[in-house]
Amino acid sequence: MIEKVAYIDHSLIMRYYEKIFFSISPVTLAVIIMIVSWIINYNRKRARMVRLINKIPGPPALPLIGNAIEINVEHDEVFSRLTGLRQLFGRKQGLNKGWLFGTPYVMISKPECVEPILSSPKHIDKSDDYTYLQPWLGTGLLTSFGQKWHSRRKILTPAFHFKILEDFMDIFNEQSSVLVKKLEKEIDRDSFNVFPYVTLCTLDIVCETAMGQHVNAQGDKDSEYVKAVYEIGSIILNRQTKFWLHSDTIFRLTSDYHRHQECIKILHGFSYKVIREKRDMIRSERMNNNNNFVSKNNNNNNTKIDQNGNHVDKLYIEDDNFGKKKRLAFLDLLITASDAQKGAHLTDEDIREEVDTFMFEGHDTTSAAVSWSLLLLGGNPKIQERVFHEIDTIMCGDRDRAPTMSELHDMKYLECCIKEALRLYPSVPMIGRHLKEDIKIDNYIVPAGTTALIVTYMLHRRPEIYKNPDRFDPDRFLPENCVGRHPFAYIPFSAGPRNCIGQKFAILEEKAIISAVLRKYRIEAVDRREDLTLMGELILRPKDGLRVKITKRE
Numbered sequence: 001m002i003e004k005v006a007y008i009d010h011s012l013i014m015r016y017y018e019k020i021f022f023s024i025s026p027v028t029l030a031v032i033i034m035i036v037s038w039i040i041n042y043n044r045k046r047a048r049m050v051r052l053i054n055k056i057p058g059p060p061a062l063p064l065i066g067n068a069i070e071i072n073v074e075h076d077e078v079f080s081r082l083t084g085l086r087q088l089f090g091r092k093q094g095l096n097k098g099w100l101f102g103t104p105y106v107m108i109s110k111p112e113c114v115e116p117i118l119s120s121p122k123h124i125d126k127s128d129d130y131t132y133l134q135p136w137l138g139t140g141l142l143t144s145f146g147q148k149w150h151s152r153r154k155i156l157t158p159a160f161h162f163k164i165l166e167d168f169m170d171i172f173n174e175q176s177s178v179l180v181k182k183l184e185k186e187i188d189r190d191s192f193n194v195f196p197y198v199t200l201c202t203l204d205i206v207c208e209t210a211m212g213q214h215v216n217a218q219g220d221k222d223s224e225y226v227k228a229v230y231e232i233g234s235i236i237l238n239r240q241t242k243f244w245l246h247s248d249t250i251f252r253l254t255s256d257y258h259r260h261q262e263c264i265k266i267l268h269g270f271s272y273k274v275i276r277e278k279r280d281m282i283r284s285e286r287m288n289n290n291n292n293f294v295s296k297n298n299n300n301n302n303t304k305i306d307q308n309g310n311h312v313d314k315l316y317i318e319d320d321n322f323g324k325k326k327r328l329a330f331l332d333l334l335i336t337a338s339d340a341q342k343g344a345h346l347t348d349e350d351i352r353e354e355v356d357t358f359m360f361e362g363h364d365t366t367s368a369a370v371s372w373s374l375l376l377l378g379g380n381p382k383i384q385e386r387v388f389h390e391i392d393t394i395m396c397g398d399r400d401r402a403p404t405m406s407e408l409h410d411m412k413y414l415e416c417c418i419k420e421a422l423r424l425y426p427s428v429p430m431i432g433r434h435l436k437e438d439i440k441i442d443n444y445i446v447p448a449g450t451t452a453l454i455v456t457y458m459l460h461r462r463p464e465i466y467k468n469p470d471r472f473d474p475d476r477f478l479p480e481n482c483v484g485r486h487p488f489a490y491i492p493f494s495a496g497p498r499n500c501i502g503q504k505f506a507i508l509e510e511k512a513i514i515s516a517v518l519r520k521y522r523i524e525a526v527d528r529r530e531d532l533t534l535m536g537e538l539i540l541r542p543k544d545g546l547r548v549k550i551t552k553r554e
């Protein structure tokens, strides 16, 4: 009797399912099959990813939240936590894993592990952290990817040719001498924070070189534009470090969002205005056809080609009507290059993205680099003395004249100091990449979908590469001491296809600023390096600035 009931139940259930199955339309069935196979496929891939990531050394992770607790510390503690984890796990291997909610991260700080990522043309997509820059920078060179990045990089590369940089020398020197003047009021004071002075100077330089606009940040730090640059930087940073603000919906509910939008309006409004004015100016200059215009396709003597076959013409106007050399900003070069190259036409929005990217990438990075260099020189009087000697020799003891480009080029020891400062305190302390494909690093397969964080700050302090790594020793960068060093052991400007397009510009600018300051002042570091709290923000900055003392050189 019991067996019979069971038999009846079973056949009833079967018939019930058959009925449902045959009553489903073929379309619905296909959709269900697709969804089920997607879920199976997703789970299979996810299981593989988890298996591969978990082979990499790293702290144990909790379900769902991963290692979020480990880095849920005060804002000024985050950087030392991250570098601490890098020290604790996978020291020998040079990489460690971590989970932030569902997302896997690998932190890397060994040249052999960095090379496969940075040298590959496949792994050029930035990590999600760069997304929050997009409302301001759009998808300019820093944040773009794929075909757009390739074509933009091609258009922009000639704008950083040394011939073009030579034209910026006057701007570097003028703004450096404004800085020297501004510092006069600090002479012989017990201490002052040098960071904000340098930042305003580099902001002035980048505004003039990128847009040809004199914003006079050093004279008027309360200008609407200058304030907007600072405010948006700190809002973006705040958003990056607080995971609940990552969601657009939640961010829109905050008061920061309101200010963010106001800043964007000011910044974009300014850039568009300048672009429109420049376009009009170029158009009317062409119409005037004043014979100074040199077309890119002209085969006259003004067309210059570098050793790579790139056209590096001044593109137009060598002299204005008064025989004076006319300054060209990146903006002029972009507009002209965009008009001259077939298929490369850039709209106002395209140009705005690139100019804003230069404004962002080109001022904070350089200002941090200069400020750290000054602090390190201030803490090492013998090295500073060597720099004085080099500058005085090259400038023939003339401390009132600004150097030429070739004189700056000859300041080799100063360059070693700048490089050593960037080794110890790289302005960009971490480089993030979203891996779109699996990659073999050392003996590990790092699966697609992982975020790779290259921790330059730690890479530059590996004791087996840099003996006594925390010591400031510019001699490490004398040519004879670089022989045999791994090419990916020193990457303050990143490396490979997506390296910093502005690195020559930056080194030249740094030399101009530092040599101007050292022609007039002797620096003494007041802050001790070991007492500083480092913040790995958009750039590496000291929490409470860098305090130095200056005295006038006899």
Ligand code: HEM
Pocket: 126, 141, 142, 143, 153, 357, 358, 361, 362, 363, 365, 366, 369, 426, 427, 428, 431, 432, 491, 492, 493, 494, 497, 498, 499, 500, 501, 502, 503, 505, 506, 507
């Ligand atoms: C000491 C100063 C500087 C340092 C240390 C520095 C460092 C870097 C680094 C590490 C990257 C790679 C970022 C990444 O892959 O996520 C980068 C990219 C970039 N930098 Fe710089 N930079 C400096 C100055 C400048 C200047 C002065 C400019 C422009 C005027 C500039 C423009 C750019 C641009 C446009 C990119 C994106 C390149 C691309 O993705 O193709 N940088 N920089």
